[in-house]
Amino acid sequence: MSKEQLMVAALENGSVIDHIPTDKLFTIVKLLELDKFSEPVFIGNNLDSQIMSRKGLIKVANKFLNEKEISKLAVVCPNIRLTVIKNFEVVEKREIGLPETLSDIVKCPNPVCITNNEPMKTVFYVERHNYIHQMFPYEHELNEQDNAKLKCRYCGKEVDLKEIKLK
Amino acid sequence: MENRSIVSIADYSKTQIKTLLDMASEFEKYPNRELLKGKVVATLFFEPSTRTRLSFETAANRLGARVIGFTDPKVTSSSKGETLKDTIKMVSNYADVIVMRHKLEGAALYASEVTDVPIINAGDGSNLHPSQTMLDLYSIYKTQGTLNNLNIYMVGDLKYGRTVHSLLMSMRKYHPTFHFISPKELEMPEEYKFYCKHNDVKYVEQRDFNEDTIADADILYMTRVQRERFTDLMEYERVKDAYILRADMLTKCKDNMKILHPLPRVNEIEYDVDDSKHAYYFEQAQNGLYAREALICQTLGITLNDIKNDKTIIK
Numbered sequence: 001m002s003k004e005q006l007m008v009a010a011l012e013n014g015s016v017i018d019h020i021p022t023d024k025l026f027t028i029v030k031l032l033e034l035d036k037f038s039e040p041v042f043i044g045n046n047l048d049s050q051i052m053s054r055k056g057l058i059k060v061a062n063k064f065l066n067e068k069e070i071s072k073l074a075v076v077c078p079n080i081r082l083t084v085i086k087n088f089e090v091v092e093k094r095e096i097g098l099p100e101t102l103s104d105i106v107k108c109p110n111p112v113c114i115t116n117n118e119p120m121k122t123v124f125y126v127e128r129h130n131y132i133h134q135m136f137p138y139e140h141e142l143n144e145q146d147n148a149k150l151k152c153r154y155c156g157k158e159v160d161l162k163e164i165k166l167k
Numbered sequence: 168m169e170n171r172s173i174v175s176i177a178d179y180s181k182t183q184i185k186t187l188l189d190m191a192s193e194f195e196k197y198p199n200r201e202l203l204k205g206k207v208v209a210t211l212f213f214e215p216s217t218r219t220r221l222s223f224e225t226a227a228n229r230l231g232a233r234v235i236g237f238t239d240p241k242v243t244s245s246s247k248g249e250t251l252k253d254t255i256k257m258v259s260n261y262a263d264v265i266v267m268r269h270k271l272e273g274a275a276l277y278a279s280e281v282t283d284v285p286i287i288n289a290g291d292g293s294n295l296h297p298s299q300t301m302l303d304l305y306s307i308y309k310t311q312g313t314l315n316n317l318n319i320y321m322v323g324d325l326k327y328g329r330t331v332h333s334l335l336m337s338m339r340k341y342h343p344t345f346h347f348i349s350p351k352e353l354e355m356p357e358e359y360k361f362y363c364k365h366n367d368v369k370y371v372e373q374r375d376f377n378e379d380t381i382a383d384a385d386i387l388y389m390t391r392v393q394r395e396r397f398t399d400l401m402e403y404e405r406v407k408d409a410y411i412l413r414a415d416m417l418t419k420c421k422d423n424m425k426i427l428h429p430l431p432r433v434n435e436i437e438y439d440v441d442d443s444k445h446a447y448y449f450e451q452a453q454n455g456l457y458a459r460e461a462l463i464c465q466t467l468g469i470t471l472n473d474i475k476n477d478k479t480i481i482k
Contacts, residue, residue: 112292114273118251154273155294158358 008042014061016083017073022046024077025056031072031166034060071105072166074098078148098126098148098161106150106164113155122167123153171466172279172286176297177336184304184314184337186471190461191305191454193474198457201231201479208463209262210236211254212289213245214270218430219289219298222452223266226459231479235261252281259284264466285466293329299429300333302458306451307386310425314341318383322348322376323390323410323435325355330429331390335359338368345370348380350406352397376410382419387412387445389428391435414439427451 020028025045034041042059049055064084065073073080074096084092104121115122127149148161176184208227212220220238227234237243245254251274258265259282267275268289275288275295290296308314319338321331325347335345345363347355347370354372363370373380381387392410397403411434412426425447428436432448440446464474 110272112270112272114251114269114271114277114291117271118277120252120277152273154276155292156272 008044008059009040010088011059011061011085012088013086014039014059015063015065016085017058017060018055018081018083019049019051020056020058020080021052021077022054022056025058027076028056028058028073031076032058032060032063032065032069034058037063039063068105070096071099071102075102075106075161075164075166078161100126102126102150104167107167108152108155108157109159109163109165110152110155110157113152113157115152115154124150125153127151127158170279170283170285171468172275172288173297173462173466174276174279174286174288175295176300177295177333179337181340187301187458187461187465188305188308190464190471190474191301191457192309193471194457194460195454197477197480197482198229198460199481200229200477201481202464202469202474202477203227203230203232203467204479206232206263206467207261208232208234209258209265210234210238210289211258211265211267212236212238213240213243213251213274214268214290215239216268216290218452219268222455223287223289223298223459223463226456226463229456230460230463232263232463236266251278255282255286264463266463287462287466293327296329296333298455298459298462299330300337301462302451302455303330303334303388303427303429304337305458306425306427306447306454309454310447311385311423314338316342317344317385318346319343319386319388320346320348320381320384321355321388321390322412323392324353324396325349325390326353327393327396328390331355331388332359334388335368336362339363339366343368346373346380346384347371348373348376348410350374350392350402350409352399352402352406353392376412378416378419381416382421384420384424387420387424387426389426389432389435389448391431391433411435411437412440413437414443417443417445420445 022045029035040061044057046054047057078098080096082094082096083090102124106124108115108122149158150161150164151158210220210223215238224234240246255278262284264285266287266289267278269291272292272294274291275286279286288295288297311317325331389412392407394403424445426445428448430448430452
């Protein structure tokens with residue numbers, strides 16, 4: 001191995017979160033509360049990437065993300081890759097996409113929505129309609145985050161994925 | 168048990184709408200019955216709305232039900248910090264159907280999720296108001312004989328007007344042509360214009376409001392242009408009188424044309440229009456009674472056949 005390559009200990013059990021946009025790395029660290037985690041955590045940023053020129057990477061030992069955490073990751077930055085390792089073997093590798101429904105993940109931006117005034121769960125539907133493509137038919141380079149909108153089940157307000165706040 | 172709540176009618180099929188219209192029509196023939204004898208209807212008005220409450224309570228009373236409820240949230244436990252869920256749970260022990268009005272958007276849907284007692288949404292903030300939509304549909308159906316292929320002209324505040332948005336969505340299956348007549352500041356929001364395009368509904372936007380621009384209307388749906396909606400008060404002063412309907416503007420209109428208004432009106436329809444054969448806003452309010460009788464029965468599982476074969480009619 002050349003000296004220019006990064007050396008990180010292989011995980012026996014844990015998760016690897018890869019292809020993280022560099023500006024979102026620490027958001028994810030905070031979201032997963034890795035700053036309070038007592039097991040080994042490797043965090044790398046501005047690493048070379050063939051896909052996205054620069055990327056962030058997190059390896060965390062003995063942690064397996066639950067569906068809620070995965071949904072939160074998907075909202076913050078869709079299209080990141082999650083690898084699950086057990087006994088040094090990759091047992092699962094997947095691109096994290098947005099689910100159809102987000103249950104109690106994000107906050108409704110509408111102050112007069114019932115969800116902001118009652119102790120209750122929020123529910124948002126992910127709308128992938130081609131709204132933006134119809135308005136700007138010549139823009140082909142839009143990714144999922146530009147394209148998706150979330151619609152509140154209760155007040156019906158639509159909000160751009162980029163503008164939402166996690167609950 | 169199937170939840171029979173009526174939170175929104177925007178997604179009702181044409182068959183479901185037709186059934187409700189036919190039910191309302193039966194109630195118009197015989198509004199007084201004892202069909203709901205022994206039933207209790209709760210009217211929970213977390214936000215005051217005298218007109219809607221009186222209409223619902225009259226509907227319940229004319230069908231023989233008894234009514235409980237409150238008209239002002241200040242006298243209830245919600246002012247002590249009780250959650251909506253707890254209030255609904257409590258009232259569910261007493262009532263067979265709950266009619267509720269709330270200032271928060273989505274309140275009726277949430278209420279319908281926490282109880283098995285059917286909820287009727289009597290308005291949740293600026294979100295939905297299905298009984299108003301139903302009475303608008305009934306008024307259009309009754310005066311035009313159909314809901315299909317009509318020219319519907321909406322005038323005034325099309326930006327904040329909840330009733331015009333609900334009507335627009337409910338009419339989409341009937342091939343209407345909409346004309347949106349409003350000042351620039353209060354024009355129909357993009358999302359509803361997109362909704363029209365998406366559903367192949369024709370629409371035309373106009374700024375001018377005069378006898379020529381409304382000559383082809385079947386329905387003229389007037390709304391109030393409110394001063395507090397304007398950020399630029401000079402703009403308000405400029406347009407405030409431009410969207411007022413006067414009797415002399417009705418000279419070229421179609422014979423079947425009817426003027427609707429959700430009421431209350433302030434000055435957007437001159438009083439000289441009231442005597443015109445085209446004025447229909449007071450009858451429209453009366454239709455609200457029949458529409459609400461239909462909605463209450465629908466939530467209680469009473470069918471059109473039950474209503475047609477009703478032996479409890481008081482003549």
